[in-house]
Amino acid sequence: MGCISCAGFVIAMSETDAVTLRLKEPTTIPIEADSICPDLFVGRSQAGIESLPAFYGRRKVTLGDLFTVEGENSDQVIVEGALRYVKKIGQRMTRGRVVVRGDVGLHLGAYMRGGEIVVEGNAGDWAGAHMQGGRIWIRGNAGHLLGAAYRGEKRGMNGGVIIVEGNAGREVGALMRRGLIVVLGDVDEFAGVRMITGSIFVSGRLGARAGAGMKRGTIVAFADHAELLPTFRYDCRFQPTFLRCYLLQLHAWGMSIDDDRLEGFYRRYHGDLTTLGKGEILIYDQR
Amino acid sequence: MIGIINGEVYDPQNGVNGQICEIWVENGKIVPPPDLEKRGGAQIIDASGMVVMPGGVDIHSHIVGAKVNAGRKFRPEDHRDHVRSRTAYTRSGSGYTVPSTFLTGYGYAELGYTTVMEAATAPLTARHTHEELEDTPMVDKGVFITMGNNHFIMNCIRTKQLEKARHYVAWLLGASKGYAIKIVNPGGVENWKWGRNVSTLDDEVIGFGVTPRQIITALAWINDELGLPHTPHIHGINLGQPGSARTTVETIKALEGRRAHLCHLQFLSYGGEPGKSLRSGALEVARAVNEHPNITVDIGQVVFGQVTTMTSDGPLQYRLHQLTGQKWINDDVEGETGGGIVPMEYKRRNWINAIQWITGLELFLLIEDPWRVFLTTDHPNAGPFFCYPQVIKLLMDRDYRAEMLEKVHPRARKRTVLAELDREYSLYEIAIITRAGTARALGLKNKGHLGLGADADIAIYRKMDDKEAMFARPYLVLKDGQIVVRDGQVLHEYQGRTLYVAPSYDPGVESDLRTHFEECYTVSFENYPVAPDYLPRSEVVSCT
Numbered sequence: 001m002g003c004i005s006c007a008g009f010v011i012a013m014s015e016t017d018a019v020t021l022r023l024k025e026p027t028t029i030p031i032e033a034d035s036i037c038p039d040l041f042v043g044r045s046q047a048g049i050e051s052l053p054a055f056y057g058r059r060k061v062t063l064g065d066l067f068t069v070e071g072e073n074s075d076q077v078i079v080e081g082a083l084r085y086v087k088k089i090g091q092r093m094t095r096g097r098v099v100v101r102g103d104v105g106l107h108l109g110a111y112m113r114g115g116e117i118v119v120e121g122n123a124g125d126w127a128g129a130h131m132q133g134g135r136i137w138i139r140g141n142a143g144h145l146l147g148a149a150y151r152g153e154k155r156g157m158n159g160g161v162i163i164v165e166g167n168a169g170r171e172v173g174a175l176m177r178r179g180l181i182v183v184l185g186d187v188d189e190f191a192g193v194r195m196i197t198g199s200i201f202v203s204g205r206l207g208a209r210a211g212a213g214m215k216r217g218t219i220v221a222f223a224d225h226a227e228l229l230p231t232f233r234y235d236c237r238f239q240p241t242f243l244r245c246y247l248l249q250l251h252a253w254g255m256s257i258d259d260d261r262l263e264g265f266y267r268r269y270h271g272d273l274t275t276l277g278k279g280e281i282l283i284y285d286q287r
Numbered sequence: 288m289i290g291i292i293n294g295e296v297y298d299p300q301n302g303v304n305g306q307i308c309e310i311w312v313e314n315g316k317i318v319p320p321p322d323l324e325k326r327g328g329a330q331i332i333d334a335s336g337m338v339v340m341p342g343g344v345d346i347h348s349h350i351v352g353a354k355v356n357a358g359r360k361f362r363p364e365d366h367r368d369h370v371r372s373r374t375a376y377t378r379s380g381s382g383y384t385v386p387s388t389f390l391t392g393y394g395y396a397e398l399g400y401t402t403v404m405e406a407a408t409a410p411l412t413a414r415h416t417h418e419e420l421e422d423t424p425m426v427d428k429g430v431f432i433t434m435g436n437n438h439f440i441m442n443c444i445r446t447k448q449l450e451k452a453r454h455y456v457a458w459l460l461g462a463s464k465g466y467a468i469k470i471v472n473p474g475g476v477e478n479w480k481w482g483r484n485v486s487t488l489d490d491e492v493i494g495f496g497v498t499p500r501q502i503i504t505a506l507a508w509i510n511d512e513l514g515l516p517h518t519p520h521i522h523g524i525n526l527g528q529p530g531s532a533r534t535t536v537e538t539i540k541a542l543e544g545r546r547a548h549l550c551h552l553q554f555l556s557y558g559g560e561p562g563k564s565l566r567s568g569a570l571e572v573a574r575a576v577n578e579h580p581n582i583t584v585d586i587g588q589v590v591f592g593q594v595t596t597m598t599s600d601g602p603l604q605y606r607l608h609q610l611t612g613q614k615w616i617n618d619d620v621e622g623e624t625g626g627g628i629v630p631m632e633y634k635r636r637n638w639i640n641a642i643q644w645i646t647g648l649e650l651f652l653l654i655e656d657p658w659r660v661f662l663t664t665d666h667p668n669a670g671p672f673f674c675y676p677q678v679i680k681l682l683m684d685r686d687y688r689a690e691m692l693e694k695v696h697p698r699a700r701k702r703t704v705l706a707e708l709d710r711e712y713s714l715y716e717i718a719i720i721t722r723a724g725t726a727r728a729l730g731l732k733n734k735g736h737l738g739l740g741a742d743a744d745i746a747i748y749r750k751m752d753d754k755e756a757m758f759a760r761p762y763l764v765l766k767d768g769q770i771v772v773r774d775g776q777v778l779h780e781y782q783g784r785t786l787y788v789a790p791s792y793d794p795g796v797e798s799d800l801r802t803h804f805e806e807c808y809t810v811s812f813e814n815y816p817v818a819p820d821y822l823p824r825s826e827v828v829s830c831t
């Protein structure tokens with residue numbers, strides 16, 4: 001997979017139908033805004049949306065205190081402004097669509113069950129944590145623990161799709177149980193750590209110790225080199241049919257897929273042999 | 288002065304069984320009814336339609352210390368969704384099976400409990416335990432000190448120097464500000480350091496040439512010689528194993544009439560053969576308990592739901608980890624003990640868990656003398672302490688019990704006598720197994736009753752048919768004569784006392800100890816004892 005065209009993906013949102021929130025003032029005080037969730041905006045007037053609760057630091061405030069709100073009663077949401085410290089946008093959403101114009105803070109779309117989030121900038125750590133369905137599309141970079149499990153929990157992402165056009169940090173898809181994570185840039189170390197099942201595709205550099213402790217699941221490295229743990233064993237070189245299906249779907253969503261990757265050969269390794277060892281890492285083989 | 292009038296009083300220690308009588312309180316103690324003149328100035332609590340009991344006394348719970356705190360850190364998922372905000376009078380906290388210290392204190396008080404014993408602390412970590420106890424408000428508390436795998440004691444037993452061991456135990460209790468001798472899987476925890484365990488009372492402890500039987504009998508003898516208020520508090524061998532009922536009965540016999548308390552007996556009362564299928568061994572164990580008046584027990588009743596198992600029994604925890612695939616902490620406390628932590632969930636539809644649940648209830652119902660069987664869930668091993676009201680309902684209401692039994696795995700139901708047991712506990716008996724009996728077994732003369740001179744620790748419950756609802760939300764709780772809980776909510780924080788013993792010993796033992804510390808310990812002899820300023824409010828309970 002190489003570059004990407006989103007033309008086919010981002011269906012132009014009719015701005016007149018959408019609820020637009022604009023952060024009034026840039027801030028470095030963390031804002032907890034799990035009330036920015038399409039489910040909560042449906043059936044609410046503008047005043048109703050303004051009165052939804054949020055936390056400004058430890059202070060309990062309303063969305064109206066922090067954001068100017070335009071529009072009402074819609075599951076189409078646009079959020080604008082300097083949102084790097086705004087956390088939990090789209091948390092637990094089940095429907096509709098949130099477009100973030102710029103960077104966004106931690107826990108974006110955590111526990112999300114449906115609908116769609118598009119971030120035009122970068123996202124903070126824990127985006128899509130415990131996600132169960134729907135789609136998160138991040139145009140910039142993602143932080144650490146993308147689609148991961150919160151500390152102590154037994155399983156993380158359990159469905160849905162996360163696409164990151166830039167890079168992602170450490171522990172992408174930690175304890176992932178189901179679903180697909182696609183990163184077009186590089187990922188840092190421990191991608192797919194203790195993965196249970198699910199799929200992680202990485203176009204750029206796959207960081208060290210990928211798949212450490214994985215039981216099942218698939219990690220695909222589209223670059224032709226990856227440094228693997230010694231507890232992964234080489235199986236064969238082959239053309240995986242399932243991968244073709246996945247890539248064609250991504251193509252249908254508007255991503256440009258390189259023919260070499262679609263038709264090419266991959267080396268298969270299985271592991272992690274310190275656990276069940278039924279996971280696989282596929283590395284594109286240029287020969 | 289406070290007067291509690293018109294209440295149905297349950298004070299088994301003084302033979303009061305539901306009679307309407309007045310309880311008067313002044314300066315933290317129960318006092319005689321005042322003359323009319325003084326009555327005028329008193330605060331009167333009208334307890335019409337209510338049940339008045341002494342404050343609850345928990346004889347076995349894991350609430351503070353190194354392993355509990357490791358459990359908290361180990362389980363962020365136990366805390367994430369269980370938070371309590373601070374109020375003007377109370378602090379915030381979090382945690383479900385392993386709540387933070389303040390929350391633990393509030394939680395106990397909100398059930399009407401006013402005294403709680405922390406069931407196991409390695410002497411080396413006692414300082415940490417006392418630091419957390421200082422932050423556990425509302426209740427009086429004490430700490431049991433693990434000694435069943437202590438190198439110094441085992442060496443004394445091998446060289447037949449029981450007198451020296453006795454002086455050491457006395458010194459150790461004073462140094463750790465402990466309340467009682469705790470024995471956990473004697474010899475087995477030491478053998479686990481070699482990847483082994485013990486399975487009979489006569490197995491050898493590797494490197495010491497002693498046996499679990501010798502450790503138990505030596506410590507029981509020492510306990511009597513020192514005249515400690517409580518008995519040795521024993522978690523026996525083979526805990527959780529099929530066939531443990533047999534070794535439990537052997538342990539009772541091995542004590543040869545010496546007083547002892549066997550804790551969370553449910554986990555040690557399984558029939559069947561080791562390595563084979565599990566069944567309840569409650570009949571066999573209850574018979575032995577009934578025949579031996581020197582024995583008291585608490586049950587460690589399983590409550591279906593989330594728990595965090597934590598014990599000094601290291602090999603057991605490894606086995607649980609292997610069995611359940613859950614995460615695991617293993618611990619080694621130098622020459623003293625070890626331990627482990629494994630989170631778990633007890634499920635109705637899991638036949639093994641169902642048998643454990645049944646075994647506990649059978650023991651409650653088959654052991655005849657309520658003064659010798661006590662209510663615990665071995666918090667947080669078999670269930671969280673705040674589930675006690677549910678256990679009380681199971682004991683008091685046989686229809687509810689039958690209904691619950693219908694819901695467990697059918698395979699477990701097939702092999703049980705529980706369905707045939709009609710016994711229902713009375714309020715009087717509940718007062719015994721939750722306060723009067725436990726206070727007596729602990730040797731706490733001022734607790735567990737409402738006689739003159741007793742500590743004014745009192746719980747008042749609204750009388751209801753649903754005993755779970757009744758005991759979950761006391762109308763009022765008094766601690767040392769102050770109203771600290773109203774309608775199941777803490778009104779203000781109160782610092783309880785730490786109870787400990789300080790038996791006398793021959794200072795001659797200290798020179799041996801100094802050498803032992805130089806050779807074996809990471810801390811020096813001088814730095815080892817817990818200094819008194821770690822206990823801001825304390826009371827020495829005297830030995831006899």
Ligand SMILES: [Zn+2]
Pocket residue numbers: 347348349406550551665668
């Ligand atoms: Zn215990």
